[in-house]
Amino acid sequence: xxxxxxxxxxxxxxxxxxxxxxxxxxxxxxxxxxxxxxxxxxxxxxxxxxxxxxxxxxxxxxxxxxxxxxxxxxxxxxxxxxxxxxxxxxxxxxxxxxxxxxxxxxxxxxxxxxxxxxxxxxxxxxxxxxxxxxxxxxxxxxxxxxxxxxxxxxxxxxxxxxxxxxxxxxxxxxxxxxxxxxxxxxxxxxxxxxxxxxxxxxxxxxxxxxxxxxxxxxxxxxxxxxxxxxxxxxxxxxxxxxxxxxxxxxxxx
Amino acid sequence: xxxxxxxxxxxxxxxxxxxxxxxxxxxxxxxxxxxxxxxxxxxxxxxxxxxxxxxxxxxxxxxxxxxxxxxxxxxxxxxxxxxxxxxxxxxxxxxxxxxxxxxxxxxxxxxxxxxxxxxxxxxxxxxxxxxxxxxxxxxxxxxxxxxxxxxxxxxxxxxxxxxxxxxxxxxxxxxxxxxxxxxxxxxxxxxxxxxxxxxxxxxxxxxxxxxxxxxxxxxxxxxxxxxxxxxxxxxxxxxxxxxxxxxxxxxxxxxxxxxxxxxxxxxxxxxxxxxxxxxxxxxxxxxxxxxxxxxxxxxxxxxxxxxxxxxxxxxxxxxxxxxxxxxxxxxxxxxxxxxxxxxxxxxxxxxxxxxxxxxxxxxxxxxxxxxxxxxxxxxxxxxxxxxxxxxxxxxxxxxxxxxxxxxxxxxxxxxxxxxxxxxxxxxxxxxxx
Ligand SMILES: Nc1ncnc2c1ncn2[C@@H]1O[C@H](COP(=O)(O)OP(=O)(O)O)[C@@H](O)[C@H]1O
Ligand SMILES: [Mg+2]
Numbered sequence: 001x002x003x004x005x006x007x008x009x010x011x012x013x014x015x016x017x018x019x020x021x022x023x024x025x026x027x028x029x030x031x032x033x034x035x036x037x038x039x040x041x042x043x044x045x046x047x048x049x050x051x052x053x054x055x056x057x058x059x060x061x062x063x064x065x066x067x068x069x070x071x072x073x074x075x076x077x078x079x080x081x082x083x084x085x086x087x088x089x090x091x092x093x094x095x096x097x098x099x100x101x102x103x104x105x106x107x108x109x110x111x112x113x114x115x116x117x118x119x120x121x122x123x124x125x126x127x128x129x130x131x132x133x134x135x136x137x138x139x140x141x142x143x144x145x146x147x148x149x150x151x152x153x154x155x156x157x158x159x160x161x162x163x164x165x166x167x168x169x170x171x172x173x174x175x176x177x178x179x180x181x182x183x184x185x186x187x188x189x190x191x192x193x194x195x196x197x198x199x200x201x202x203x204x205x206x207x208x209x210x211x212x213x214x215x216x217x218x219x220x221x222x223x224x225x226x227x228x229x230x231x232x233x234x235x236x237x238x239x240x241x242x243x244x245x246x247x248x249x250x251x252x253x
Numbered sequence: 254x255x256x257x258x259x260x261x262x263x264x265x266x267x268x269x270x271x272x273x274x275x276x277x278x279x280x281x282x283x284x285x286x287x288x289x290x291x292x293x294x295x296x297x298x299x300x301x302x303x304x305x306x307x308x309x310x311x312x313x314x315x316x317x318x319x320x321x322x323x324x325x326x327x328x329x330x331x332x333x334x335x336x337x338x339x340x341x342x343x344x345x346x347x348x349x350x351x352x353x354x355x356x357x358x359x360x361x362x363x364x365x366x367x368x369x370x371x372x373x374x375x376x377x378x379x380x381x382x383x384x385x386x387x388x389x390x391x392x393x394x395x396x397x398x399x400x401x402x403x404x405x406x407x408x409x410x411x412x413x414x415x416x417x418x419x420x421x422x423x424x425x426x427x428x429x430x431x432x433x434x435x436x437x438x439x440x441x442x443x444x445x446x447x448x449x450x451x452x453x454x455x456x457x458x459x460x461x462x463x464x465x466x467x468x469x470x471x472x473x474x475x476x477x478x479x480x481x482x483x484x485x486x487x488x489x490x491x492x493x494x495x496x497x498x499x500x501x502x503x504x505x506x507x508x509x510x511x512x513x514x515x516x517x518x519x520x521x522x523x524x525x526x527x528x529x530x531x532x533x534x535x536x537x538x539x540x541x542x543x544x545x546x547x548x549x550x551x552x553x554x555x556x557x558x559x560x561x562x563x564x565x566x567x568x569x570x571x572x573x574x575x576x577x578x579x580x581x582x583x584x585x586x587x588x589x590x591x592x593x594x595x596x597x598x599x600x601x602x603x604x605x606x607x608x609x610x611x612x613x614x615x616x617x618x619x620x621x622x623x624x625x626x627x628x629x630x631x632x633x634x635x636x637x638x639x640x641x642x643x644x645x646x647x648x649x650x651x652x653x654x655x656x657x658x659x660x661x662x663x664x665x666x667x668x669x670x671x672x673x674x675x676x677x678x679x680x681x682x683x684x685x686x
Contacts (some may be wrong), residue, residue: 052643055635092640096658099467102644107656142652144658161644 002094003030003197004067004083004168008200011062013043013050018045019060022225028169028200035211037236038222039244043203045089047222048173051159052078052086074086079108083168087158087175089204093146099157100141103127103164110165130163141244151178159190166194171202176210188213208236221247260432262286264648265400268312272403278371285390285399292393299577299609300519300548306398306491310432310463314490315403315641316345316425325351325470328456329425332485340416342366344424347433348401355418362447364420367405367436377409381471384548394521395495398467398667401434408438408532410445412473419479419669424464426490427456443501448479448669453486454514460489460534468496472504474528481509482674484518488543492518500524502557507668508535511676512547513683520552526560526588531647537566537597537662538676540683541574541606551595557590561622566597566649569656569661569683570606579611584624585682595626600659602652653684 006028013021020043028034036250038044050057051064053076064071073084094102104127106115118126127141134156146154155175162170163195172191176184188210191201203214211219211233220227223244228251229235239247257264265286269279294302307315307335319325333341341390342365343351349366356409358364363374365497370378383390390396406422422437439449453464464486472478478498486492492515498506510520524533541547553562563579582593593616599608610628633655642649660680667673 052639054639075648076639076642077645077647077651080643086643088640088643092634092636094637094640094655094658096661097654100653102641105646105650106644109647109650165644167556 002067005029005198006169006200007063008051009063009065011050011064012060012122013046014058014060015046015062020052020095020225023062024225024227026220026227028202030168030200031195031197032218033195033201033203033216034216034218035205035236036220036222037205037208037217037239042222043225044222045173048086048204051171052084068250077109077171085162085165085167085170087155087162087170087172089169089177091154091158093144095144095147097145097206098142099145100127102145103161106161107164126164130160130170133193134160134247135186136160137200152180152183155179155187156183159187163190163194169200169202171204172220173204174206175203176205176207184210185213208240211236223233223247258309258311258430260310260312260401260567264312268401268403272368273368275375277379278382282400285383285396288390289393289396289400292396295393295631297519297548297550297577298579298611300546304459306463306517307393311430313346313403313428313431313433315348316350318348318350322351322353326427326456328427329423332454333452338418340418340420341423342406342421343425344435345402345425346428346431349404349436359414359416360416361411363409364408365407367402367407367438370407370438374407374409377440378407378438381440381469382436386575392495392521393467394465394493394519395467398434398436398465398495401432401465402436402467403434405436405438408440408447408449410441410447412442413444415446418669419450422451424451424453424466425455426459426462426464426486428462429459430461430611432463432465432603434465435467437466439468439470439478439480441471441478442473443476445473446477448481450669450672451482452675453482453484455487455490457487459487462489462490463493466494468494470496470498470506472498472500472506474501475503476501477505477507478678479507479668481511481667482520483511483667483672483675484514484520485677487516488514488516488545490515493518495521495523497523497524498533500526500528500533502528503530504528505531506533508533509667509672510535510537510549511679512539512549513679515545515547517523517546519548519550521552523552524554524555524562526555526562526591529557530559531557532561534563534575535565535568536666537564537568538660538663538680539566539568539576540685541576542571542681544573544681546575548579551580551591553582555582555584555591555593557589558587558589560588562593564595564597565663565666567660568608569602569659570599570608571602571626573605575607577609577611578628580626581613581626582615582626584616584618584621588618589620590622591618592621592623594624595628597628598659599630600633600656603632654686656680
């Protein structure tokens with residue numbers, strides 16, 4: 001596997017005719033962790049969904065390239081097979097479908113090309129290992145997808161999927177929200193274990209709490225559909241200290 | 254010689270002659286034809302049936318009886334699978350062609366085709382065939398089956414005997430343009446237990462043929478009966494079947510109806526809960542695609558005290574398929590301390606598919622333990638599809654997983670493993686086309 005590069009160039013996105021992302025550029029390479037921070041409604045989830053290919057979001061202009069290939073041309077499942085992963089802010093419930101069945105289907109969809117499907121036994125061994133690492137109880141595998149999961153269970157399940165599917169570009173949309181400090185550590189450790197030159201990470205968050213554990217290389221502040229400032233880790237601390245109002249006056253918004 | 258393409262009384266009489274049946278049966282057959290002629294067309298709310306759908310058919314030539322499994326048509330054998338260790342009665346084009354029972358099948362249990370039973374066990378058959386507790390034939394489909402039948406199934410389980418393997422009734426068609434009739438009669442004495450699984454299917458490409466079926470089940474006191482059917486005819490076949498059960502006191506009956514095939518298919522299940530403390534549970538699965546029209550009519554009529562009924566149905570419509578879910582529960586006056594529940598959900602996969610849900614619940618008795626119904630018709634949630642696609646599943650795979658999960662609450666409750674697997678395999682097959 002090679003080191004991935006995701007390039008977002010002058011991206012403009014609208015929902016139901018209303019422009020939400022208003023010209024955004026960002027390049028994420030393997031081995032890097034980027035954080036995007038921003039107030040509610042600034043368009044963070046819109047960016048995440050757009051990168052994954054949700055049909056509701058209309059790209060009006062700009063480009064998204066993965067290793068030079070046009071991502072916007074691809075269906076969501078093709079993007080996933082090419083290595084883009086989104087840890088959902090609000091994972092969807094699917095009744096009657098067990099976690100184990102879902103994960104095995106997804107695993108085979110991503111890794112099982114050309115009839116190289118993993119055996120049920122082998123998969124379960126792998127699943128048990130990954131679940132143990134995230135301190136997820138074994139009975140979890142028999143439950144229905146996200147049905148009746150607590151907030152923390154949903155988020156851990158998203159990271160479990162990331163661990164199994166081994167994406168090249170992972171976008172985490174507020175994976176930290178709603179987690180207590182112990183769960184947050186487990187999730188952050190889970191992500192840190194996956195870090196390598198073959199994985200680029202985009203962490204979307206509201207707070208800098210998770211960033212203490214994930215140690216991003218770059219921090220970007222997003223407001224009203226644009227990245228208004230980029231910097232290193234210290235930018236997150238400054239923002240936490242002084243608040244978004246400080247930033248607004250800084251940039252004259 | 255011209256080929257007859259309309260059913261009439263002369264033809265019914267000729268069937269009787271050919272069968273060489275006893276006078277009592279000939280009389281009932283002709284009476285059934287008379288009832289068929291007199292009765293109005295069934296008034297299914299969303300399934301309009303025409304007179305032509307009952308009579309514009311040629312009579313079937315029928316199948317040829319064989320002595321060994323390997324002599325049966327390949328397409329039939331393929332669909333039934335490995336026969337080893339199974340109890341089978343096979344009808345081809347309306348006539349019994351093959352029967353086998355596994356070694357060690359309990360003595361005293363009768364599993365045979367109907368004509369043989371009429372000859373060999375008239376004392377068991379005559380009191381029950383086409384009379385149903387004195388109610389007679391009040392249904393046009395049942396009446397036509399009674400007039401037209403050329404074969405069928407007879408199962409009799411003596412007192413206290415538990416039949417260890419499912420009795421399988423295979424209804425197979427490969428003649429085009431014909432109507433076949435068959436009757437299954439299932440009788441259990443007190444404390445007996447049996448499972449009867451019916452599979453209906455046709456050879457590839459059979460067009461304009463029809464099956465008219467009647468299944469009558471008489472569970473004795475404290476007996477337990479499971480009756481399952483998987484209807485998987487090709488899309489050129491019409492399937493009209495009436496199933497009735499009259500449970501004795503404290504008898505427990507599980508119906509499992511799985512309707513996948515047919516161009517037009519109506520499965521009417523009629524339970525008369527008369528025996529005190531008797532219980533009937535109905536599980537239903539349907540899947541209408543292409544140009545199919547499927548109607549599942551489930552009636553639970555409570556007349557006895559402390560009776561319980563439960564209906565749980567899930568169905569899918571896609572393409573231009575149409576499906577009707579019509580449960581009807583009536584708790585009559587004096588059926589004290591009874592319960593009657595219905596739950597039904599239909600998933601609509603495509604914009605041109607249509608689903609109708611017509612639940613009816615009538616409670617005439619004040620002192621009931623509980624009664625209720627819930628029915629929904631919904632579409633696949635696009636957020637579910639997106640979530641699954643974002644994990645690499647194609648749109649088709651995502652739909653398949655959602656549909657499997659949707660059926661799960663019913664398939665999970667199917668009490669016989671072999672039947673559960675068959676139903677799930679049919680869902681797979683429908684989703685794969
Ligand atoms: N489905 C939708 N329909 C219409 N507007 C939406 C929809 N989803 C989000 N928006 C709007 O888009 C803007 C950005 O939302 P979002 O991307 O969720 O922000 P964030 O994740 O940063 O809180 C908000 O003004 C929000 O109201
Ligand atoms: Mg958001």
